[in-house]
Amino acid sequence: MPTLDFKGKSHVYGHHLVVPWRPLVPHPDRSVGAGEFDDNLIIHGDNLHALKALLPRYAGRVKCVYIDPPYNTGNEGWVYNDNGNSPALRHWLSENGPVDGEDLERHDKWLTMMWPRLQLLRQLLSDDGVIFVSIDDNEVHHLRMMMDEIFGEENFFVTQVRRAMHTVRNSSKDFNLNADYVVSYAKDKSWFGESTDRYIRYVSDKSANYPRDDNDGRGPYKLDPLSARNFFEPYTHTFENGVEWSAPSGSYPRYSRKRLREMEASGAIEFGGTAPRAKRYLRDVQAGQPPNAVLDPDIVRFNATGTTLLQTIFGVGGVFPQPKPVELIQYLVELLRDPEAIVLDSFAGSGTTGHAVLALNKADGGNRRFIMVECEDYADEVTAERIRRVIAGVDTGRGESLREGLGGTFTFCTLGERTSGNGMLSGESLPSFDDLAAWLVHSATGLSIGTEDLATRDENGLIFSDDSRDYYLIYEPDIAWLRTNESVLTAPRAEAIGAMCRERDRNAVVFATARYIPQDELKDMRVMFAQLPFAVQQIDEA
Structure with a gap:
């Protein structure tokens, strides 16, 4: 290109x-x-x-x-x-x-x-x-x-x-x-459909042509064949429920295999009758020509x-x-x-x-x-x-x-003022708990999290959980507090977090100013320590 x-x-x-x-x-x-x-x-x-x-x-x-x-x-x-x-x-x-x-x-x-x-x-x-x-x-x-x-x-x-x-x-x-x-x-x-249908369109009001009941919360729909006169190359697809499908003679699959899997998972395919068919929802159809x-x-x-x-x-x-x-x-x-x-x-x-x-x-x-x-x-x-x-x-x-x-x-x-390692060390730039938690999780996972997700933290500082890890933050935006043992990953706290890891078969990442337990012991507990403020150095100016 x-x-x-x-x-x-x-x-x-x-x-x-x-x-x-x-x-x-x-x-x-x-x-x-x-x-x-x-x-x-x-x-x-x-x-x-x-x-x-x-x-x-x-x-x-x-x-x-x-x-x-x-x-x-x-x-x-x-x-x-x-x-x-x-x-x-x-x-x-x-x-x-x-x-x-x-x-x-x-x-x-x-x-x-x-x-x-x-x-x-x-x-x-x-x-x-x-x-x-x-x-x-x-x-x-x-x-x-x-x-x-x-x-x-x-x-x-x-x-x-x-x-x-x-x-x-x-x-x-x-x-x-x-x-x-x-x-x-x-x-x-690719999220906008791999068929001849267009995703960006006006919504029409042709309810008479969409007689199916609103049985899945997405509004009225009608059923369309999974085949078209000419689109994807012929193939045979096996759905998760075991049904095999291929386009009839003289026609071709309207969707890719990937799209069919997504449609089945979302409930957008109806099985029964002579062949599976796609649900075309009233809210998804275009009125006449594309924009x-x-x-x-x-x-x-x-x-x-x-x-x-x-x-x-x-x-x-x-x-x-x-x-x-x-x-x-x-x-x-x-x-x-x-x-x-x-x-x-x-x-x-x-x-x-x-x-x-x-x-x-x-x-x-x-x-x-x-x-x-x-x-x-x-x-x-x-x-x-x-x-x-x-x-x-x-x-x-x-x-x-x-x-x-x-x-x-x-x-x-x-x-606000930019957050940096030096600023946190001096106390000149101390973000709120929620702001720092959101940034650390985003930096670690690439995910964005809302206030309601951060509200799940427990007494050990749990801020977020994904498929395999729990994330903990031991922090308050108070320089005096950060210089006390309250901001440290202590042995009792590490053991409590480790017990949760073993119980749930997960690993943990703990952000804190210091640790009072050797890293090899933390490793046995399935806990990784990330020290503040150095964990935020990647957001400091080069």
Whole structure:
């Protein structure tokens, strides 16, 4: 596969791995609701650091990413300010100031800015997640090649074209540049079905054609054959229940063996009759044709409302230039058909994504959640304030739902000081128990854990369990306490943990400041010791 080369790539290729971890700090006074981390989130801070801060709790959990990064038109004057570790990169950036139209390296800088952010966004996406990126002609070709490399060209969906409302764009010269794009990739397209069916689609209301009862909690369905006229090569498949199946003469398997195993495990195949058949659920079918790659037929819906709606919310006068319309984001989120989706926007701007998620939940009773990140100073007075107002209701709003209020809550956060080994030793940066526990488990397993999972800890400091190990943390965010024997893995505590390991046929990892028992004895107990703060050195700056 061809790859994209740009100045600075070698310096930022793995930069996302060494970005320091900074915990999220909630601000209840600027939030709506209880200020919990498992609520909708609005984060004020650099989005590279914010994405790293989200990993312990949200890695692999985000269903939809929508971002609207700088288009790099040469008129924005944006500044690349990532603290890359390479001296060569720092020198290059210091010698080349704001990115503008006269900067011959502005494309390199844009790619250098986007590379680590896209890497972290990919880590946050669920296996069946999708990322949508708004962009225009200045960088669309570079973006495609970069995303082919990060996400894999096999996971590309489509580049949708959105025509602008204005008749002639002011910046147009040879051609009227009145269009931009939405580039779409899956994290893993194989999750979206290996048949001729498409996963991204509208939901129709053809209930008469789906007569089967809702006997498995997924709604009405009808039965389809497992074969098609031409798809996979012929093979014979044996299901877990012993039933053998092969496509009838003249047809071919509609699904791969792997997909058939997944469908059987999820109950999406019905056995009986002459042959097993697939359940096609009403909620999963498309109305007519797949969504258009060109959004021109919906020009008013996808263009006209962004600025006027924001003026309605804040009053006469522009508070944000050319915000995306709520309808565009609603359309993209609706394509995924998941009323429980977590939707992330790390270039939040005026807060359109959060508004769209609340509006969808209001309309269909969904329980979607949004996470928005904004680095600029207007994160509170524009991004969050917009959400506060639409939650409460806008008297002059168009539509009853906006006037009466969309409802919902959110937690406003900033980024705390980075956590490092030296900072923990001195007591200058001591994260909360839950924050440190989440980060250590994520570092050890790659998994993200929520507050409800951390609440299972016992008197020995149990914080998490996976298929083969239990994880313990002996810690309090108090430097005086950390210098006492209470923070140490003592022999009685080790023996208690070892007894649990033997009883449950498992191993254990214990994070603590010290141990009062030899490692060979711990090994016999099936316990591995990881010393604090050195266990967090991997998140320290190189």
